[in-house]
Amino acid sequence: MECVSCNKSLAGQQYVELEKEKYCLKCHENKFANACEECNKKIVVGQKDLSYGDKHYHEECFACMVCKISLADKDFEVKDNKRYCSNCYVETCGVDNTCPGCNQVLRTGEKKLEYGGSRWHETCFVCTACKQPVGTASFFKRDEAIVCENCHVEKFAKTCGKCSKPITGSGVTFEEQAFHRDCFLCEACKNPLAGVSFTKESGKPYCQDCYSKKFARSCSGCRKSIAGPGGQKYVTYEDRAWHNDCFKCTKCKTTLVGKGFHTEGLRILCPKCA
Numbered sequence: 001m002e003c004v005s006c007n008k009s010l011a012g013q014q015y016v017e018l019e020k021e022k023y024c025l026k027c028h029e030n031k032f033a034n035a036c037e038e039c040n041k042k043i044v045v046g047q048k049d050l051s052y053g054d055k056h057y058h059e060e061c062f063a064c065m066v067c068k069i070s071l072a073d074k075d076f077e078v079k080d081n082k083r084y085c086s087n088c089y090v091e092t093c094g095v096d097n098t099c100p101g102c103n104q105v106l107r108t109g110e111k112k113l114e115y116g117g118s119r120w121h122e123t124c125f126v127c128t129a130c131k132q133p134v135g136t137a138s139f140f141k142r143d144e145a146i147v148c149e150n151c152h153v154e155k156f157a158k159t160c161g162k163c164s165k166p167i168t169g170s171g172v173t174f175e176e177q178a179f180h181r182d183c184f185l186c187e188a189c190k191n192p193l194a195g196v197s198f199t200k201e202s203g204k205p206y207c208q209d210c211y212s213k214k215f216a217r218s219c220s221g222c223r224k225s226i227a228g229p230g231g232q233k234y235v236t237y238e239d240r241a242w243h244n245d246c247f248k249c250t251k252c253k254t255t256l257v258g259k260g261f262h263t264e265g266l267r268i269l270c271p272k273c274a
Contacts, residue, residue, distance in 0.1 A: 001022065002022075003015065003022060003023055003024040003027055004021045004022055004023060005023055005024070005027035005031065006024060006026075006027050008024055010022055010024060013025075014045075015028075016028040016045055018032070025044070025045055028045060029042050029044050029045070033045075034049055034056035035056065036056060036057050036058045036061050037055040037056060037057055037061075038057055038058070038061035038062070038063075039058065039061050041058070043056060043057075043058055047059070048072070050062045050072055059072045062083075063083070064076070064083060064084055064085040064088050065082045065083055065084060065088075066084060066085075066088035066091075066092055067085060067087075067088050069085055071083060071085060076089075077089040077093075079093055086106075086107070097119065099112075099118075099119065099120050099121045099124050100118045100120060100124075101120055101121060101124025101125060101126070102121060102124050104121070106119055106121065110122075111123075113125055113135075113136070115146075122135060125146070126146070127139065127146060127147055127148035127151055128142075128145040128146055128147055129145075129147055129148070129151035129155060130148060130150070130151050132148065134146060134148055137149065139152075140152040140156075142156065149168070152168075153166045153168055154166075158171065158178040159178070160178060160179050160180045160183050161174075161177035161178060161179050161183075162179055162180070162183035162184070162185075163180065163183050165180070167179075167180055172184040172193075172194050174205060175200075175203060181194040181195075182194075184205070185205075186198065186205060186206055186207040186210050187204040187205060187206055187210075188206055188207075188210035188213075188214060189207060189209070189210050191207060193205055193207060198211075199211040201214075201215050212225045213225075217234075217236075217241040218241075219234070219241060219242050219243045219246050220240040220241060220242050220246075220266075221242045221243065221246025221247065221248070222243065222246050224243075226241055226242075226243060235247045235256075235257060237263075237268075244257050247268070248268075249261070249268065249269050249270040249273050250267040250268055250269055250273075251269060251270075251273040252270060252272070252273055254270050256268060256270060262274035
């Protein structure tokens, strides 16, 4: 029986078998052993290989940067790429290790989370309304209160004016009523209006195309429709309306916007042409 790498006899020797191939300890170390990130020595057979991130350590080398205690199988904290045991983390980094929920000290091994610059027992970080632990679930902050998603929907979320369901994300407000973005539609064509221009008529929202077709006045100059409020600028006189660009003297074509004019039947004339 020989080492598959150096061909030396393994009779009476320790060896390592990988995928049915046998290696002497020296060849195994040269080919497969990881180097410790801390001391740069190989982690050989019989030594525990601790992996953290993409790096490897001897058990005794994976230690607190302050007290040098091994962190194998222990809770530890990392700050600026330096490892600390829980006690040294509090003392060295100036972290308040008191849970704001119960005012008790957070001890090594206890489940904890961080929020608002403080560290909490997992069981103390609870919804202000239902008193259930929030854990890593989504929550909302109302003033200084922590509110879980379910309680926020039940107590604080606005109701959509169309589907009557709570609005948990972004929405649209129209006429002091909230809507889901997908529920805020043109009254005529039912296309979404969120993020686009629209016009109100009789308390209902219309896209510009539908408003123009249903309600817009016809220009007395070009006979085309005049868009509503927020659209094209126009001039009105008695029961007629013109686009600004169409409001001209019938004879000389001088613009009459902001100027005096005379009417002669259906014609509008500047003072010179009257």
